Amino acid sequence: MFDLEKIYSKNASNMRKSVIRELLKLTQQPDIISFAGGLPAPETFPVEDLRQAADRVFTNSPMKALQYGTTEGDAELKAELIKFEQRQGMKLGADNLLIVSASQQALDMMPKIFLDPGDYVIAGRPTYVGTIQAIQSYQGKILGIPFSPENDGFDLVELEKRYERARRDGRRIKYIYVIPDFQNPSGICWSLAKRKALLEFAYRENLLIVEDAPYREIRFIGEHIPSLYLLDQAGEDRGIVINLKTFSKILIPGARVGWIIARPEIIGKLVIAKQAMDLCTNVFTQCWLAEYLKTGKIYEVIEKTCGLYRDKRNHMVKMFEKHMPKRWDLTWTEPEGGLFLWISLPKYIDTDQMIHKAVAEKVAYVVGSAFYFDQPEHNAMRINFSYSSMGKIEEGVKRLAKVITAEIDAHEAGPRGQTSVEGV
Amino acid sequence: MFDLEKIYSKNASNMRKSVIRELLKLTQQPDIISFAGGLPAPETFPVEDLRQAADRVFTNSPMKALQYGTTEGDAELKAELIKFEQRQGMKLGADNLLIVSASQQALDMMPKIFLDPGDYVIAGRPTYVGTIQAIQSYQGKILGIPFSPENDGFDLVELEKRYERARRDGRRIKYIYVIPDFQNPSGICWSLAKRKALLEFAYRENLLIVEDAPYREIRFIGEHIPSLYLLDQAGEDRGIVINLKTFSKILIPGARVGWIIARPEIIGKLVIAKQAMDLCTNVFTQCWLAEYLKTGKIYEVIEKTCGLYRDKRNHMVKMFEKHMPKRWDLTWTEPEGGLFLWISLPKYIDTDQMIHKAVAEKVAYVVGSAFYFDQPEHNAMRINFSYSSMGKIEEGVKRLAKVITAEIDAHEAGPRGQTSVEGV
Numbered sequence: 001m002f003d004l005e006k007i008y009s010k011n012a013s014n015m016r017k018s019v020i021r022e023l024l025k026l027t028q029q030p031d032i033i034s035f036a037g038g039l040p041a042p043e044t045f046p047v048e049d050l051r052q053a054a055d056r057v058f059t060n061s062p063m064k065a066l067q068y069g070t071t072e073g074d075a076e077l078k079a080e081l082i083k084f085e086q087r088q089g090m091k092l093g094a095d096n097l098l099i100v101s102a103s104q105q106a107l108d109m110m111p112k113i114f115l116d117p118g119d120y121v122i123a124g125r126p127t128y129v130g131t132i133q134a135i136q137s138y139q140g141k142i143l144g145i146p147f148s149p150e151n152d153g154f155d156l157v158e159l160e161k162r163y164e165r166a167r168r169d170g171r172r173i174k175y176i177y178v179i180p181d182f183q184n185p186s187g188i189c190w191s192l193a194k195r196k197a198l199l200e201f202a203y204r205e206n207l208l209i210v211e212d213a214p215y216r217e218i219r220f221i222g223e224h225i226p227s228l229y230l231l232d233q234a235g236e237d238r239g240i241v242i243n244l245k246t247f248s249k250i251l252i253p254g255a256r257v258g259w260i261i262a263r264p265e266i267i268g269k270l271v272i273a274k275q276a277m278d279l280c281t282n283v284f285t286q287c288w289l290a291e292y293l294k295t296g297k298i299y300e301v302i303e304k305t306c307g308l309y310r311d312k313r314n315h316m317v318k319m320f321e322k323h324m325p326k327r328w329d330l331t332w333t334e335p336e337g338g339l340f341l342w343i344s345l346p347k348y349i350d351t352d353q354m355i356h357k358a359v360a361e362k363v364a365y366v367v368g369s370a371f372y373f374d375q376p377e378h379n380a381m382r383i384n385f386s387y388s389s390m391g392k393i394e395e396g397v398k399r400l401a402k403v404i405t406a407e408i409d410a411h412e413a414g415p416r417g418q419t420s421v422e423g424v
Numbered sequence: 425m426f427d428l429e430k431i432y433s434k435n436a437s438n439m440r441k442s443v444i445r446e447l448l449k450l451t452q453q454p455d456i457i458s459f460a461g462g463l464p465a466p467e468t469f470p471v472e473d474l475r476q477a478a479d480r481v482f483t484n485s486p487m488k489a490l491q492y493g494t495t496e497g498d499a500e501l502k503a504e505l506i507k508f509e510q511r512q513g514m515k516l517g518a519d520n521l522l523i524v525s526a527s528q529q530a531l532d533m534m535p536k537i538f539l540d541p542g543d544y545v546i547a548g549r550p551t552y553v554g555t556i557q558a559i560q561s562y563q564g565k566i567l568g569i570p571f572s573p574e575n576d577g578f579d580l581v582e583l584e585k586r587y588e589r590a591r592r593d594g595r596r597i598k599y600i601y602v603i604p605d606f607q608n609p610s611g612i613c614w615s616l617a618k619r620k621a622l623l624e625f626a627y628r629e630n631l632l633i634v635e636d637a638p639y640r641e642i643r644f645i646g647e648h649i650p651s652l653y654l655l656d657q658a659g660e661d662r663g664i665v666i667n668l669k670t671f672s673k674i675l676i677p678g679a680r681v682g683w684i685i686a687r688p689e690i691i692g693k694l695v696i697a698k699q700a701m702d703l704c705t706n707v708f709t710q711c712w713l714a715e716y717l718k719t720g721k722i723y724e725v726i727e728k729t730c731g732l733y734r735d736k737r738n739h740m741v742k743m744f745e746k747h748m749p750k751r752w753d754l755t756w757t758e759p760e761g762g763l764f765l766w767i768s769l770p771k772y773i774d775t776d777q778m779i780h781k782a783v784a785e786k787v788a789y790v791v792g793s794a795f796y797f798d799q800p801e802h803n804a805m806r807i808n809f810s811y812s813s814m815g816k817i818e819e820g821v822k823r824l825a826k827v828i829t830a831e832i833d834a835h836e837a838g839p840r841g842q843t844s845v846e847g848v
Contacts, residue, residue: 107700137700255490
């Protein structure tokens with residue numbers, strides 16, 4: 001057989017395997033406590049209501065649900081989603097919506113329709129690994145912007161500085177990618193002031209904003225802050241925000257259904273792209289979710305999920321306070337929503353190295369370096385609090401604290417001590 | 425708002441709207457008899473068995489089915505598909521299979537991992553429009569090969585000639601794309617000799633073959649001919665064939681589930697690509713179809729479907745013989761399987777123009793030109809026989825014959841007559 005590497009496209013050669021999905025395989029041994037995944041808590045899945053909704057599809061509209069559907073998405077599901085979004089103040093028509101095979105497909109479509117090889121996207125440092133992968137698979141690049149020390153959004157001084165430098169260097173920047181609500185991986189939620197400032201920046205520089213909002217409804221502390229999409233719509237209404245939503249975190253991920261909200265011209269282009277990608281999203285599932293949404297019970301599920309995650313997040317933070325070494329250079333975010341904490345460790349700890357020790361102690365996390373397009377930080381990790389039970393959270397944090405403490409002790413004992421720990 | 429056209433990628437600017445999907449919208453008026461779609465007959469959907477299979481998923485494994493799954497695909501579904509393929513003699517392991525969101529996703533993945541802008545794929549003239557769209561969306565190109573007068577596969581003399589010329593012109597050719605069983609749009613089935621010859625050609629020139637086989641099981645006349653994948657596996661076993669399958673034509677399209685069969689190295693690369701595209705295919709649906717396959721009833725569905733399509737195809741051919749003008753330059757294929765006939769009309773008839781007259785007469789087809797990457801033929805059309813009822817087939821063919829007869833009469837009456845027809 002000839003050399004496949006010579007046949008692959010540059011896109012393919014540029015693709016990077018998902019560290020997370022590889023880690024997930026590693027951590028599927030039952031005795032490992034894994035804080036690595038991004039899995040919602042299965043106890044929030046409304047199994048019986050979903051079963052009944054599916055059954056109604058088989059009774060009422062099987063021939064529609066089992067047949068091909070339109071690329072734009074099922075009209076009934078879209079009508080239900082318009083009602084859902086209206087509760088947060090968004091005004092949408094059917095031509096503002098495209099049903100997609102969950103957020104990751106939307107994240108793949110953005111570089112597909114906007115990026116030529118070498119083009120740039122502005123995004124956080126760190127940012128969601130699936131976004132990095134999608135951009136890389138089209139040979140796009142990321143201009144990374146660090147977050148402010150207040151954890152309220154981008155560091156705006158850095159944004160201006162890095163943007164200016166990139167422009168001076170002739171970089172083509174196509175859009176800004178942000179997760180304003182409880183960012184993956186950091187848990188950071190953007191303040192209203194920072195949201196407005198980002199919108200102004202985008203207006204001034206003629207940039208689109210891709211607002212990825214899978215965790216938006218999963219706020220368990222504090223008040224909702226308007227989305228960038230709504231701020232634009234209720235303000236200058238320039239239509240520069242593309243909003244990405246999904247059922248994965250607010251209902252079930254196994255349905256693989258999400259929706260893109262944008263101005264009709266952009267939706268139109270995305271429809272053409274999607275025709276060539278998969279013709280249409282799973283039709284049966286669209287009908288099924290439309291049936292489920294008609295019951296109005298999703299709001300109860302979201303409320304229950306928020307309550308559960310609040311308890312888990314509080315428990316995890318408490319366990320961190322109880323078990324972790326107390327040091328100025330060991331910190332964690334305390335998010336008001338979402339599924340993740342972000343832990344920053346002393347500079348000399350390399351979480352890429354430490355993961356093997358953690359797995360040996362039967363606890364897993366995602367290495368922080370996975371969330372950087374370039375020049376990764378190595379002294380951080382992402383921790384999921386939604387999936388594990390309360391008991392496992394305590395035990396897992398204990399194990400993690402033990403591993404981290406050993407790293408710190410080894411370092412402080414000097415080279416000899418460090419060698420000894422490594423050698424054991 | 426700034427000019428979106430300036431922001432779109434070259435990929436996006438190169439995307440072409442699906443003529444078929446646009447036509448489908450046009451023809452959704454209930455009084456139109458549409459031969460335009462590629463829809464399977466809904467009366468073949470085993471609704472009650474599918475309902476029970478879905479219900480078993482809710483009872484037995486809801487937490488797995490509603491959660492995220494692996495990118496590679498559900499292990500139980502893969503095990504069932506391996507058994508399914510074994511009945512045709514294929515020997516497969518789990519690492520030869522990737523579950524995808526139906527064939528169109530597979531068709532999108534091929535140019536994604538193999539084509540750089542300007543790279544070529546060898547494909548039929550005509551060929552499946554969704555493949556053309558996918559290749560265009562990565563700025564790939566197609567080296568079109570006409571079929572032999574015997575309708576038994578490519579014209580091999582033309583293949584050699586066009587391939588040589590393309591090589592001489594410095595074209596980079598990455599793979600051969602074929603639909604050996606009942607091609608869309610022509611209905612052509614490749615003979616065993618032509619299959620072997622194509623394999624030899626690919627061996628000699630170090631080319632991969634993408635064998636798209638959505639209609640393979642829908643053979644209603646004659647004997648199955650081994651797939652290219654099997655011919656390679658049972659022969660020199662060089663692993664150069666990538667086989668694409670789907671449930672869309674043999675069970676239901678609404679599930680949007682297909683599978684790619686290939687050597688493990690290629691599957692591995694496709695898994696990385698898919699991670700960035702949609703993480704995984706609809707998990708619930710995978711579990712549901714696995715449950716359904718366990719019943720073994722899919723073989724009855726396929727048999728029933730083949731019987732029904734045989735009757736419809738025979739009826740349609742009879743109606744063509746009865747109603748169409750009898751001329752040497754008006755011919756149709758008589759396929760032994762699949763869903764489509766291909767009609768060739770006198771050279772002076774432009775089916776792109778004629779479609780408006782057809783729709784006015786309440787009958788629709790797909791314009792032949794949609795199935796060409798470049799230099800389209802304009803005097804052909806694709807006709808679907810799987811979807812319409814027997815009664816509608818007769819009435820639709822009558823209407824179509826009327827429109828075609830009017831075109832011929834107008835042409836033969838000379839310019840004056842033509843003006844008169846156009847003017848009415």
